[in-house]
Amino acid sequence: MPSPDLEKFRIAIDAHRAKLADACAAVRDAAGLEELRNRYLSRKRGFVTLLFEDLKKFEAADKPAAGQLLNLLKTEIQEKLAALEESLRTPAAGGPGVDLTLPGERLTWGAAHPLRIFQREIESIFQEMGFGIEDGPEIETDYYNFEALNFPPNHPARDDWDTLYINDNLLLRTHTSPVQIRIMEKHKPPIRIIIPGKVYRRETPDPTHAAMFFQVEGLVVDRNVTFAHLKGTLEYFLKRLFGDKLKTRFRPSFFPFTEPSAEVDIECLACGQKDPACRVCGGTGWKEILGSGMVDPQVFKNVNIDPEQYSGWAFGLGVERTAMFAYGIPDIRYFYENDLRFTRQFHLK
Amino acid sequence: MKISLNWLREYVDIEMPRNELLDRLTMIGLICEKWTETPDGDTVFDIETYANRPDTLGHLGIAREISAMTGFPLKERIHPVVELPIPTSEIVEVQVLDEDLCPRYTGFVVKGVKIGPSPENLRKKIEAMGLKPINNVVDASNAVLFATGQPIHMFDLEKVAGPRVVVRRAKKGEALRTLDGKNAALGPDMLVIADEKRPVAVAGVIGGEESGITEATRDVFIESAVFDPASIRRTRKALEIQTDACYRFERGADIGFAPEAAAMAASLLCSFGGRVSKGLVDIYPKPRKAKELVLRSLRTADLLGVAVPDAFIEKTLVALGFSVKPSAQGSWRVLVPSFRVDIEREADLIEEIARFFGYDRIPAVVASLGILDPVASDRLQIGRLSQQFFHFGFDEVVNASFADPDKETVLGTGRRPVTLRNPFSVHAAILRTTLLGGLLVNLRHNQNHGTEAVHIFEIGEVFSWADESRHVEELTLGLLSAGPLGLPQWSRPPAAANFHHLKGSLESALGALRYAMLVYEPAEHPSFEEGSALAVLYKGERIGIMGRVRDAICETYGAAGPAFAVEIALGVLLEKKAGTFAYEPSPKVPAVVRDLSFFVARDVSYQDIKSAVERAAVKFLESFDVIDRYAGPNNPPGQTSLSMRFVYRNPQATLLAEEADKSEQKILKTLKAAFKIELRKGGGA
Numbered sequence A: 001m002p003s004p005d006l007e008k009f010r011i012a013i014d015a016h017r018a019k020l021a022d023a024c025a026a027v028r029d030a031a032g033l034e035e036l037r038n039r040y041l042s043r044k045r046g047f048v049t050l051l052f053e054d055l056k057k058f059e060a061a062d063k064p065a066a067g068q069l070l071n072l073l074k075t076e077i078q079e080k081l082a083a084l085e086e087s088l089r090t091p092a093a094g095g096p097g098v099d100l101t102l103p104g105e106r107l108t109w110g111a112a113h114p115l116r117i118f119q120r121e122i123e124s125i126f127q128e129m130g131f132g133i134e135d136g137p138e139i140e141t142d143y144y145n146f147e148a149l150n151f152p153p154n155h156p157a158r159d160d161w162d163t164l165y166i167n168d169n170l171l172l173r174t175h176t177s178p179v180q181i182r183i184m185e186k187h188k189p190p191i192r193i194i195i196p197g198k199v200y201r202r203e204t205p206d207p208t209h210a211a212m213f214f215q216v217e218g219l220v221v222d223r224n225v226t227f228a229h230l231k232g233t234l235e236y237f238l239k240r241l242f243g244d245k246l247k248t249r250f251r252p253s254f255f256p257f258t259e260p261s262a263e264v265d266i267e268c269l270a271c272g273q274k275d276p277a278c279r280v281c282g283g284t285g286w287k288e289i290l291g292s293g294m295v296d297p298q299v300f301k302n303v304n305i306d307p308e309q310y311s312g313w314a315f316g317l318g319v320e321r322t323a324m325f326a327y328g329i330p331d332i333r334y335f336y337e338n339d340l341r342f343t344r345q346f347h348l349k
Numbered sequence B: 001m002k003i004s005l006n007w008l009r010e011y012v013d014i015e016m017p018r019n020e021l022l023d024r025l026t027m028i029g030l031i032c033e034k035w036t037e038t039p040d041g042d043t044v045f046d047i048e049t050y051a052n053r054p055d056t057l058g059h060l061g062i063a064r065e066i067s068a069m070t071g072f073p074l075k076e077r078i079h080p081v082v083e084l085p086i087p088t089s090e091i092v093e094v095q096v097l098d099e100d101l102c103p104r105y106t107g108f109v110v111k112g113v114k115i116g117p118s119p120e121n122l123r124k125k126i127e128a129m130g131l132k133p134i135n136n137v138v139d140a141s142n143a144v145l146f147a148t149g150q151p152i153h154m155f156d157l158e159k160v161a162g163p164r165v166v167v168r169r170a171k172k173g174e175a176l177r178t179l180d181g182k183n184a185a186l187g188p189d190m191l192v193i194a195d196e197k198r199p200v201a202v203a204g205v206i207g208g209e210e211s212g213i214t215e216a217t218r219d220v221f222i223e224s225a226v227f228d229p230a231s232i233r234r235t236r237k238a239l240e241i242q243t244d245a246c247y248r249f250e251r252g253a254d255i256g257f258a259p260e261a262a263a264m265a266a267s268l269l270c271s272f273g274g275r276v277s278k279g280l281v282d283i284y285p286k287p288r289k290a291k292e293l294v295l296r297s298l299r300t301a302d303l304l305g306v307a308v309p310d311a312f313i314e315k316t317l318v319a320l321g322f323s324v325k326p327s328a329q330g331s332w333r334v335l336v337p338s339f340r341v342d343i344e345r346e347a348d349l350i351e352e353i354a355r356f357f358g359y360d361r362i363p364a365v366v367a368s369l370g371i372l373d374p375v376a377s378d379r380l381q382i383g384r385l386s387q388q389f390f391h392f393g394f395d396e397v398v399n400a401s402f403a404d405p406d407k408e409t410v411l412g413t414g415r416r417p418v419t420l421r422n423p424f425s426v427h428a429a430i431l432r433t434t435l436l437g438g439l440l441v442n443l444r445h446n447q448n449h450g451t452e453a454v455h456i457f458e459i460g461e462v463f464s465w466a467d468e469s470r471h472v473e474e475l476t477l478g479l480l481s482a483g484p485l486g487l488p489q490w491s492r493p494p495a496a497a498n499f500h501h502l503k504g505s506l507e508s509a510l511g512a513l514r515y516a517m518l519v520y521e522p523a524e525h526p527s528f529e530e531g532s533a534l535a536v537l538y539k540g541e542r543i544g545i546m547g548r549v550r551d552a553i554c555e556t557y558g559a560a561g562p563a564f565a566v567e568i569a570l571g572v573l574l575e576k577k578a579g580t581f582a583y584e585p586s587p588k589v590p591a592v593v594r595d596l597s598f599f600v601a602r603d604v605s606y607q608d609i610k611s612a613v614e615r616a617a618v619k620f621l622e623s624f625d626v627i628d629r630y631a632g633p634n635n636p637p638g639q640t641s642l643s644m645r646f647v648y649r650n651p652q653a654t655l656l657a658e659e660a661d662k663s664e665q666k667i668l669k670t671l672k673a674a675f676k677i678e679l680r681k682g683g684g685a
């Protein structure tokens, strides 16, 4: 049999409960909600707080039951207030009083780094042509980085590849070409791969130089591979990258690991080959975009491939340089600042 | 290499407009992007040259290329002199003691030279090369170098004791005050030119001050020699000197041309009143035979993909100075001129043919290609992982592999860093042993540029020494999260970066690769606040660490915390076998969902509860998770309140309430026994 005190308490609680729905319905905004919250739950003068004070007056036998009643009410009020808060924030579609012209929620997602985007774009063109993708270590030996690639020790050709050394034998690879050697040592032709990756040079960073940058190299080794294939494949690749109408130019150059060697220029997209004062192409109308050539017979000998049976071609291109040219990015260092205002733009590409 | 058009015309006729000349030079591999026009109507080109083509480091060599390109022959060169009746060897004694480093040494003496300003024509040449004319003898020496690529050295004969000229290795402790006013300490691996007593020049690199040409010089010893390229390179590196002479010697001087260069210099000096000694001193103990190569017409076509006419091949090679004799059917025996040190194989000859035939005339052919190996699977996994992180709002970053040793120490990875011997900056003197440093630099940069929400990840290598002789490169995944998770909204404020958001992102992303769930254990790490870090384990192996970055470390990097970070040895993980994918039919029978709310001692970790439930192997239990947690003052002291949701299902038949009850009781029993949990009022069961 509940004591009369307890019964009175129950009635008081029910009365509060009954008013709760109306009180909630009257709330129109966050200020109203806050006011209501205070009315019930304020630590000093909230109704519920005061009712907890009343609890102290109960006989020991009634205390648990009264406490349970009050806790239930408190939970109920908290839930109602939470629901109310939620409804104030996310108005039901088309519900009354909602400004439908308020902006939709701004959702965010992460973006790939621009260098990865360009790298993947290049990779996918070659993958469609049936090239595999390979990689290799960034710390290399002198043998793989230079000697196997036909750079004799003490040869001035090494000066063009300013090298960061760890010790007499170990260095940071200056190009991804050592991977060519590693692959040719392991696999017999036919070989058709590209090698994307980080490479290193001893450069003081400035708008056009970085001590680390990305390169994509390619290598084809098979019977009857000719310079004409090199031209055809690279021309196709560059057109896929820059557009069908792109003009390309192959001109002689020198790399120790290819013979004959060719530098590939593409028409200057900044001035359309028309501005003698163009800052992008220096008025020449052309922009150097990649280096290439037929694999040097000495390189083949170094990996025990018979240059009389097989021939091959290789190319290398700097990812940053290419991206800078394609999008008019003035400073290579932007790629490594990782300013999200910069990097996030490129997923729209 | 600076090339004067007027000077070129002394060697070959050039009859085309400048732009056409530049275009055609480009197409034979001689690129010129800069040129200047001098007031007196000359044009000076700045032509790029290659390390293997020392023959193009003079006007004569460039003229030879133009001659082969245009068909205009090289002009005849004459070097008139006024001769003394005295043989050179009677005036000066020349000895080569180390012929391995000096395969050829030639010289003349010119007596009675009147030192003075150079004549107009010579001055202009020197100025065109960007140098200041000094006097006629010094200018003549430079003129021969720039004309022919062959460095010449002129000694004041009266300052050469003996006079004897000895080509030998330096003796230990010898030194020389060089023309640039520095004292060069010489070593036994350096070749010097010495007189009777001491060195007077560092061979092929730089002359000595004392034996140099002065206003008082009357008699000159002209040296025209060839030195070993590697030795020159080592010496000039050791002495930290770069001169026009050593630049050419280290690329390989023309051993056949030394006498003509000496004659050319003598002729110039005779025009300044000098008279030249009779007969060249020419010490050339092992005359080199011209290299002979076989060139096959068919091989040329095979490599280039186009048939170049035989007549064109012959004509081009002859114009370039090769001697060409038809040999067996469809091939030639080709003798290589001494100035072409780069031509050693048939492929080198084929390049010459291609250069002059024109790369633009070689067709562009896309070969039809057979099927080869597919892509390595690591790349696919990395791609999928990245996609997950993009989805969770993490931006990819790429940082340089270099680290600042001082800052890296603070991060305390315990790895022995790989140090660069010749770093480009002291702040980039080691290779990174962790990705965290780079991520913190990115955090600072973005915070300084108004971006508060920085949730980034990087996949890249970290480097260290595994032991004294073995270095390792480890593919690593790093994430860093700081600031609000999302953009400000009018409808609700975004949450702030926190440990469990980062943890969840990592777990979900790795889950997408079908790796088994990660396990954690509390860890302490210099990078992370005390009590805030967990070691990440995969099947018992420690593969990473995550936690709240120490505020002091954020400060070191100039960034503002709180920042949460994780680093995972991704390469180690990718070597593990991921689970295989298998299709599972969606259940056709409904599940029974039951919640349990209970108090549990605060020091019991969820991971412990989870493994206890898993170990209990509860029948019909399909999945479970924690859905609420309360650790506030309303709990009994030392207790946390947890609500967990359990999903029960019998895939074969609709689960009965009693069956679910039985399973639920088993869970309760397990948890009570293991952790003395106490069900909350109305907490279920």
Ligand SMILES: [Zn+2]
Residues within 6 Å of the ligand: A268, A269, A270, A271, A272, A273, A274, A275, A278, A279, A280, A281, A282, A283, A284, A285, A286
């Ligand atoms: Zn342009």
